[in-house]
Amino acid sequence: MTSLLTQPRPIRLKGRSFLALALTPEHPFEDWLAQLDHLASRSTNFFRRRPLVLDVTGLEIDRSQLRELLDKLGERNVRIMGIEGARPSLLGPDMPPPMADGRPASDIEAPAEDERVEAKTPEKAAPPSPPPPKTSPSMLVTEPVRSGQALFFPEGDVTVVGSVASGAEIIAGGSVHIYGTLRGRVMAGTMGNGSARIFCSKLEAELVAIDGYYKTAEDLERDLRGKAVQFWLEGDTFKVGSLA
Amino acid sequence: MGKVIVVTSGKGGVGKTTSSAALGAALARNGEKVVVVDFDVGLRNLDLIMGAERRVVYDLINVIQGEAKLAQALIRDKRLETLYLLPASQTRDKDNLTAEGVETVIAALKQSFDWVICDSPAGIERGATLAMRHADVAIVVTNPEVSSVRDSDRIIGLLDSKTLMAEQGERMEKHLLLTRYDPARAERGDMLKVDDVLEILSIPLLGIVPESMDVLRASNVGSPVTLSDERSAPAIAYFDAARRLRGELLPVTIPGEKRGFFGKLFGRKAA
Numbered sequence: 001m002t003s004l005l006t007q008p009r010p011i012r013l014k015g016r017s018f019l020a021l022a023l024t025p026e027h028p029f030e031d032w033l034a035q036l037d038h039l040a041s042r043s044t045n046f047f048r049r050r051p052l053v054l055d056v057t058g059l060e061i062d063r064s065q066l067r068e069l070l071d072k073l074g075e076r077n078v079r080i081m082g083i084e085g086a087r088p089s090l091l092g093p094d095m096p097p098p099m100a101d102g103r104p105a106s107d108i109e110a111p112a113e114d115e116r117v118e119a120k121t122p123e124k125a126a127p128p129s130p131p132p133p134k135t136s137p138s139m140l141v142t143e144p145v146r147s148g149q150a151l152f153f154p155e156g157d158v159t160v161v162g163s164v165a166s167g168a169e170i171i172a173g174g175s176v177h178i179y180g181t182l183r184g185r186v187m188a189g190t191m192g193n194g195s196a197r198i199f200c201s202k203l204e205a206e207l208v209a210i211d212g213y214y215k216t217a218e219d220l221e222r223d224l225r226g227k228a229v230q231f232w233l234e235g236d237t238f239k240v241g242s243l244a
Numbered sequence: 245m246g247k248v249i250v251v252t253s254g255k256g257g258v259g260k261t262t263s264s265a266a267l268g269a270a271l272a273r274n275g276e277k278v279v280v281v282d283f284d285v286g287l288r289n290l291d292l293i294m295g296a297e298r299r300v301v302y303d304l305i306n307v308i309q310g311e312a313k314l315a316q317a318l319i320r321d322k323r324l325e326t327l328y329l330l331p332a333s334q335t336r337d338k339d340n341l342t343a344e345g346v347e348t349v350i351a352a353l354k355q356s357f358d359w360v361i362c363d364s365p366a367g368i369e370r371g372a373t374l375a376m377r378h379a380d381v382a383i384v385v386t387n388p389e390v391s392s393v394r395d396s397d398r399i400i401g402l403l404d405s406k407t408l409m410a411e412q413g414e415r416m417e418k419h420l421l422l423t424r425y426d427p428a429r430a431e432r433g434d435m436l437k438v439d440d441v442l443e444i445l446s447i448p449l450l451g452i453v454p455e456s457m458d459v460l461r462a463s464n465v466g467s468p469v470t471l472s473d474e475r476s477a478p479a480i481a482y483f484d485a486a487r488r489l490r491g492e493l494l495p496v497t498i499p500g501e502k503r504g505f506f507g508k509l510f511g512r513k514a515a
């Protein structure tokens with residue numbers, strides 16, 4: 001214990017970036033929650049172990065309503081790690097902290113406690129975050145995506161030469177191309193890209209989503225099952241079309 | 245150096261222990277030295293299936309904890325002198341199954357046996373991941389129904405990521421063993437079709453073992469089905485699977501159907 005006190009070392013704060021999903025509640029909240037329940041019942045574990053942010057930008061909500069909403073989400077085991085777009089007056093100390101738009105983070109060193117230690121620690125300026133690349137990066141997967149595997153690629157498009165199993169999941173910032181059977185879940189355009197599309201050569205999906213708009217297996221037209229299809233957004237409408 | 249095979253499934257009760265014993269005995273019948281290792285700490289079964297339960301003195305955990313030598317824990321089969329069993333502990337906590345301990349034991353077994361068959365517990369927890377960790381080859385035991393297939397798919401994902409081979413950037417050889425296949429139910433359409441299972445899992449087929457009373461009968465007399473009744477349908481399926489494991493190319497027949505299905509399915513590329 002004493003040695004800890006006499007030899008102060010800077011605590012290292014390491015940058016971590018996660019792809020968080022943002023929930024954007026809408027009025028009336030009852031309906032919105034009902035929709036959320038619907039989604040959760042269609043795809044179990046949808047919200048488990050995934051960073052979630054509540055985006056209340058532009059939403060008419062007061063502190064007690066927000067607290068109630070957080071409670072309702074808590075009852076559903078939906079744990080919110082931060083709140084985006086909230087006026088400071090809206091947030092109480094018992095609520096998740098405010099957050100701003102996520103950026104790639106580099107390692108950060110906490111300030112040392114005194115000069116002596118600071119002098120001993122070779123100071124390395126945190127590298128500036130790289131400028132956004134001009135080309136759009138893509139990820140190529142040449143094997144089946146198995147049940148229980150989750151692929152996160154917020155940077156761009158994902159191409160899978162193989163199938164995506166029931167219980168597997170792909171989350172991409174851009175479009176998703178699947179040359180085998182899609183049995184699991186695919187979320188494209190998750191960083192707010194409404195022009196992203198989903199393509200698969202055989203549709204058996206549990207869930208497909210583009211830029212937050214989603215369809216579950218139940219919502220999908222029966223005659224599209226087993227077909228080669230694509231999904232895209234036209235404004236707020238989720239479109240499906242045969243590729244054949 | 246022997247080959248290490250893990251017999252795994254994710255889902256419980258699909259026939260891993262039955263298959264480990266039957267394949268072990270089938271391989272040993274050729275004079276090759278085989279050891280079957282029970283990884284199901286706390287729920288050991290293999291000793292019963294192999295009729296050795298009254299001869300267990302030391303077990304895998306004793307060896308790992310340094311309480312017994314490997315040679316003291318190995319039980320030689322009464323019928324086949326090249327077949328051995330390394331039992332699991334029924335009483336000890338499964339936390340005693342340490343990664344280093346397992347590594348040492350497997351390395352030692354590889355030195356003196358041609359085949360080391362690891363009978364995995366169900367699930368995807370520690371016992372299952374340790375059983376697969378040092379394998380060279382995996383046999384994924386699956387029943388023709390959706391939950392078993394999905395769990396197998398999950399296990400294949402782990403075989404490709406959580407094993408030593410995967411961590412060294414190598415590809416583990418994986419085989420599908422479809423068990424408890426019931427021709428009558430297949431006829432009625434109550435079961436997944438063989439083609440569908442193969443399409444979903446996309447790994448090569450090692451064999452199809454029919455649902456059969458012979459399996460129960462064999463386990464009741466404490467004998468692998470390949471020893472108690474070698475002309476029975478499940479025994480023949482296991483003997484053929486053992487030959488394919490050795491690298492022979494044999495057509496797979498679907499029980500209850502005449503057509504063989506050599507070119508079509510066995511030739512399918514491994515994923």
Ligand SMILES: Nc1ncnc2c1ncn2[C@@H]1O[C@H](COP(=O)(O)OP(=O)(O)OP(=O)(O)O)[C@@H](O)[C@H]1O
Nearest residue numbers: 256257258259260261262366424454455456459460
């Ligand atoms: N081909 C078969 N026909 C009929 N019954 C079978 C067949 N294969 C296995 N069984 C029966 O199924 C049951 C489960 O088999 P087994 O113990 O081998 O499964 P397991 O995968 O090892 O189970 P666990 O996950 O509990 O370890 C046993 O009662 C066994 O006799």
Ligand SMILES: [Mg+2]
Nearest residue numbers: 260261284289
């Ligand atoms: Mg078993």
